[in-house]
Amino acid sequence: MWSTHQFWVAFLREIGISSENIVFSSDTSEEQGREFGKGRGTVDCCYPVKAMSGHYGELIFGQKNKLHIIMSPMIYSLPSFMRGHTSENLACTRVMAGPENIRAGFMKESDVFGDNGIKYAAPFVNMAEPEMVPKQMYDCLKDVFDIDMAETQRAVDAGYNALRVFNEKAQAETRKVLTWCARNSKPCVLVLGRPYHMDPGIGHEIEADLQAYGYPIVWLQYLPVDKDLLDWIFGEEVQAKKIRSPLDISDVWTSSNSSNTNEIMWGAKFGARFPWITCVLRLSSYECGMDQPTYTPTQKIVEAAGTLFFKFGDLDSTKPAGSIRIRIETIVHYLAKYSEKIMNQKLALLPPDCPLLLDKQEQSEKSLASVAGSD
Amino acid sequence: MxxxxxxxxxxxxxxxxxxxxxxxxxxxxxxxxxxxxxxxxxxxxxxxxxxxxxxxxxxxxxxxxxxxxxxxxxxxxxxxxxxxxxxxxxxxxxxxxxxxxxxxxxxxxxxxxxxxxxxxxxxxxxxxxxxxxxxxxxxxxxxxxxxxxxxxxxxxxNMHLSLGIVWAILVGDILTDMEYLTRPYEVTPGETDRVMKESADYLFEVFQQRPLRSNKYGMLAWHFLSGYFADALRVVRKKFDAIEVDRLQVKPKVKITGEFWLQTHEGDGNYNIKRWLEQEGSEVMPPPVAVWLGYLLHTPLWRLAAKPNVDRKIRMKMAMIRGMEKLYNGTYNRFRKAMGNVPHELPDQEELKQLASPFFHHELRGGEGHMLIGKALHAHLHKHANMTCELSPYSCMPNTMSQGAMANVLGRHPDLLYAPIEIKGDAEVHALSRCQMILTEAKKRSQSEFVEAMAKTGLTLEKIRQIEEKNPKVKKATYRIPHYGYASTAANYALHLASMRAN
Structure with a gap:
């Protein structure tokens, strides 16, 4: 949900559900799990999936106004910015199947949804293939919302549009942060995590603790993918045929099936090369089988050009505040001590004309020159 | 730079x-x-x-x-x-x-x-x-x-190698099924293992001598049409003919499912659980690799059917896949027939999907997907097994999801005996004792089945034994026992012997 929420909100609005009638469960927390999810878990697995029991329970039992429908999509594939550059863009197998697992905990003794007058809807969607989605949504939701195919198609289009606008805005904001760092020779920190690590109860706001020391934080999901910037960073490698395009990860990761893993690997490559990212913060949840094979490769990618790499692994329900604080202090120490050296070192590896250092006039001239050159 | x-x-x-x-x-x-x-x-x-x-x-x-x-x-x-x-x-x-x-x-x-x-x-x-x-x-x-x-x-x-590997897997499955159907009931201990070794060596030669065609499509056609492998299995059948079995030993039938590698494996990787179950007095239904290959062959049909426009081209593709599926299942059944139809049939993929659908979406990929639920229900509802033992690796991503969904299945089918065993590789006692708990119940079920079947026959055990002696062919490992609606072999066997008396 953390990477596709805009789609769902826009979809629901388009079919006539008003904003005040769209309710998201609150951020994950231990209290939420204890109060609403206790006894509903059916198996031990990674925390982001286990936590879903609390979310379901909160939506059923924790609302002032009873809900009529709970929608928990089974997202098979994701609309990644890397589509076309990788083998597939699949969601993690647990993320896609999590709703079936969690639903079982609310069905095993009796139908808790039905008992509470709630319709449960879990559309199975290939979000990486927009042409598949209207039919999938219609098949699952036609009776739930009393919608026809044309309405569904419009709502899906609205959903994708909203998601695109949001992502572009977030990428533009990240570019502003990176530009500020470049122009002021300031270091920033890249978070390599999965979208659910943005949930304060799952990622435990580790990056916020670091930000409090004055270091700008950027998330890999919203790194800018503008041509000028990617050409500057990856252009020489593309020309040398080491990679097919700036978003190609075949040089570091062979089985590019998982969308979020693909993005993490690419984010690591970006972080390894972008001069003002002097530190990469790797977040990983307890028992994450998708992250597990990537631990060493991501570290090796990031550290190859001297970028600092710190991993917070096995994140679970409890925030280990004490150890996080100590590690944050360590990170801050290293950032302060080595950032300048790292920035200079990495800058020396790239062509001189960083697009972030050019003003608008220069960028426009460069862009025109490149068009003329290509003609 | x-x-x-x-x-x-x-x-x-x-x-x-x-x-x-x-x-x-x-x-x-x-x-x-x-x-x-x-x-x-x-x-x-x-x-x-x-x-x-x-x-x-x-x-x-x-x-x-x-x-x-x-x-x-x-x-x-x-x-x-x-x-x-x-x-x-x-x-x-x-x-x-x-x-x-x-x-x-x-x-x-x-x-x-x-x-x-x-x-x-x-x-x-x-x-x-x-x-x-x-x-x-x-x-x-x-x-x-x-x-x-x-x-x-x-x-x-290439096609020559891939077809060879697939056919080796199908033949290997047939052989493995025969092994697990025979060993629990063998009269002379060690006989099945000896014949298995002999048969595997013989079939190794058969595959080594496989005639080759230069054209890949010719090779494909030969594999589907030739009687080469079925003939070889008939030779193997003769070897199994020599094994005498006593199927009146009452044993619970345990179906093995789980993550692909763990369920297939025979060794320390899964605590040798199949052998252990046999030692504990059960008959094991091993998982054929062919079911997985059948799943790989079948799933594109669902993906094609989900396309927004199922046009003529897509329908043609679907027809081709269905044709391949028929040939594939036909080949497996030919091999079964060569072994006297004793090995189990492959389950119908559409039925597995339908059984699992109230609990787990069939397009959720990764691992065995919905099949674990489908297979457990298939064995339970068709009375093919008294219990299902699902082998899951610790932290297996797809298995944990379908295993969790099994809570919903058990809510609706509380009589399904299901033992999900988490395997780490170094916690044998814990895993086996967990399995033991469910196995105890399965043993009781198989005993009840036998008592019920005997009551249906209206015969004493001595009388049943006499019928058996009069029909020595039934004591061969290759003799097929029809299914009379019981999971355990002994109950079906008793009813079958009783029917022979009537004839």
Whole structure:
């Protein structure tokens, strides 16, 4: 949900559900799990999936106004910015199947949804293939919302549009942060995590603790993918045929099936090369089988050009505040001590004309020159 | 500029050339010793030197853990450790360079989102850790029969090889099914194992001598039409004919399901649980690899049907897949027939989907997907097994999801005996005692079934024995016992003998 929420909100609005009638469960927390999810878990697995029991329970039992429908999509594939550059863009197998697992905990003794007058809807969607989605949504939701195919198609289009606008805005904001760092020779920190690590109860706001020391934080999901910037960073490698395009990860990761893993690997490559990212913060949840094979490769990618790499692994329900604080202090120490050296070192590896250092006039001239050159 | 720093790159196997083929041995593994023996025959048939890795041992777990990232599932750790230990030994005996030159490793790849598709990352990490980054490792995609490159290399994953491997798997499944149907009831202990060894050696020769056609489509047609393998299985049947069995021993039937590697494996990797179950007095229904291949063959139909416009082209594709499926199932049934129809039929993929659909969406990929639920319900509702034992690796991503959904299944089918066993590789007592608890109940069920069946016959056990003596063919391992609606063999057998008396 953390990477596709805009789609769902826009979809629901388009079919006539008003904003005040769209309710998201609150951020994950231990209290939420204890109060609403206790006894509903059916198996031990990674925390982001286990936590879903609390979310379901909160939506059923924790609302002032009873809900009529709970929608928990089974997202098979994701609309990644890397589509076309990788083998597939699949969601993690647990993320896609999590709703079936969690639903079982609310069905095993009796139908808790039905008992509470709630319709449960879990559309199975290939979000990486927009042409598949209207039919999938219609098949699952036609009776739930009393919608026809044309309405569904419009709502899906609205959903994708909203998601695109949001992502572009977030990428533009990240570019502003990176530009500020470049122009002021300031270091920033890249978070390599999965979208659910943005949930304060799952990622435990580790990056916020670091930000409090004055270091700008950027998330890999919203790194800018503008041509000028990617050409500057990856252009020489593309020309040398080491990679097919700036978003190609075949040089570091062979089985590019998982969308979020693909993005993490690419984010690591970006972080390894972008001069003002002097530190990469790797977040990983307890028992994450998708992250597990990537631990060493991501570290090796990031550290190859001297970028600092710190991993917070096995994140679970409890925030280990004490150890996080100590590690944050360590990170801050290293950032302060080595950032300048790292920035200079990495800058020396790239062509001189960083697009972030050019003003608008220069960028426009460069862009025109490149068009003329290509003609 | 960027040349000043060497950015990280992942493992790339150095070439395995056509000229090196004669001096190089292809290592492989991941199946049972029977399947692997037959696959070895296929490689030899195509003039490759090939060798299965030694069967998984407990020491492989430790070796694997040392060299790969923490948190891996146990099949990853075991299989990595197995390769590591083999190579360590080779390096110690023959030296590093000779090991690098003499061997390549072929492994299955691609499994959508599951970690199985990324096992090779662990192998590569382990090779790096051992200082053997130059060791050659290749991936065999499960969904492509023909991956032949334009320029012939040392290893050509073409139709000849892929068909051979698939047929070796089907024959290996038939053989394995016969083994598990026979051994629990053998009158002379060790007889089944002896015949199995003999049969596997014979079939190895059969695969090694497989006639080859130069044209790949000719090869495809030959595999579907020739009686070559069915004839060979008839020879194997004669070997099994000689095994005398006593099917009046009341034993619960335990269906094994689970993650692909764990459910298939026979050894320390799953605490040798199939043998253990037999020692505990049960009959095991092993999982045929053919069901997985059938799933791979069938699932594109669902994906095509989900397309927004199912036009003529898509319908043609679907018809082609259905045709292939018929040929595939027909081939398996021909092999079953050659063994007297004793081995179990393959379940219908559409039925597995329908059974699982109230609990688990059929398009949720990764691992066995909805099949674990479908198979458990299939065995339960058709009374093919008294209990289902599901083997799941600790932290297996797809299995944990369907296992969780089983809570919903058990809510609706509380009489389904289900033992989900989490396997870490180093917690044998815990896993087996958990299985024991459900097995105790399954034993009671099989006893009740037998009592009920005997009551239906209206005969005493002595009388049943007399009928058996008068019809010595029923004591052959290759005699097929019809299904009379009971899971356990003894109950069906008693009813069958009673029906013989009536005739």
């Amino acid at each position: 960027a040349t000043a720093v060497t950015h990280y790159t992942s493992y790339k196997a150095r070439p395995f050339t056509r000229e090196q083929r004669d001096k190089t041995t292809i290592l492989f593994g991941g199946l049972t010793w029977k399947h692997e023996r037959l696959v070895q025959g296929v490689f030899n048939n195509l003039n490759y030197n090939a060798k299965p890795l030694p069967n998984i041992a407990r020491a492989d777990l430790d070796a694997g853990k040392e060299l790969i990232d923490t948190g891996a599932c146990c099949p990853t750790i075991f299989t990595t450790g197995s390769l590591v230990n083999f190579l360590k030994n080779e390096v110690a005996v023959n030296g590093k360079q000779k090991t690098l030159d003499d061997y390549v490793f072929l492994t299955a790849g691609a499994c959508g989102p599951c970690r199985f598709g990324q096992y090779h990352e662990s192998y590569e990490m382990a090779l790096d850790g051992m200082g053997l980054k130059d060791f050659r490792l290749f991936l065999l995609a499960q969904d492509q029969l023909d991956q032949a490159p334009e320029k012939p290399g040392g290893l050509e994953i």
